[in-house]
Amino acid sequence: MTDCVFCKIVAKQIPATVVHEDEATLAFMDIGQVNPGHVLVACKAHVENVYGLADAQAAAVFHAAARVARAIRAAFNPPGLSIYQANGIPAGQTVLHFHLHLLPRHDADGMQLVWPVKNPPREKLEEYAAQIRAQLA
Numbered sequence: 523m524t525d526c527v528f529c530k531i532v533a534k535q536i537p538a539t540v541v542h543e544d545e546a547t548l549a550f551m552d553i554g555q556v557n558p559g560h561v562l563v564a565c566k567a568h569v570e571n572v573y574g575l576a577d578a579q580a581a582a583v584f585h586a587a588a589r590v591a592r593a594i595r596a597a598f599n600p601p602g603l604s605i606y607q608a609n610g611i612p613a614g615q616t617v618l619h620f621h622l623h624l625l626p627r628h629d630a631d632g633m634q635l636v637w638p639v640k641n642p643p644r645e646k647l648e649e650y651a652a653q654i655r656a657q658l659a
């Protein structure tokens with residue numbers, strides 16, 4: 523996609539600090555660096571979000587993510603690591619090209635994720651699950 527910044531990075535039209543590259547994925551340093559070692563793993567093909575990922579692309583992205591996460595742990599020894607991935611602007615996606623964040627975490631590092639649980643009754647969980655299972659069938 524011609525106006526996509528990540529497609530331009532994949533095409534080497536925009537410089538990036540790459541840590542891993544294979545046939546289907548590119549992993550590079552997030553320029554924001556929430557914490558040192560913050561890496562983005564993107565699929566090379568322009569796929570906007572998780573809904574458009576082919577099975578092989580999904581497998582390749584998470585395969586690369588697991589490898590790079592282990593390398594981040596070995597290199598920086600963070601006490602934690604968050605994997606963050608957003609789909610759609612309301613979810614916080616700012617670049618509409620599928621990617622996930624590998625974010626080394628430290629105590630009181632300022633990163634926040636509000637998790638407003640609703641704790642619905644079991645019947646509601648069953649109802650929600652039935653709706654999802656119907657789509658998987």
Ligand SMILES: [Zn+2]
Pocket residue numbers: 523526527528529530567568569618619
């Ligand atoms: Zn793109």
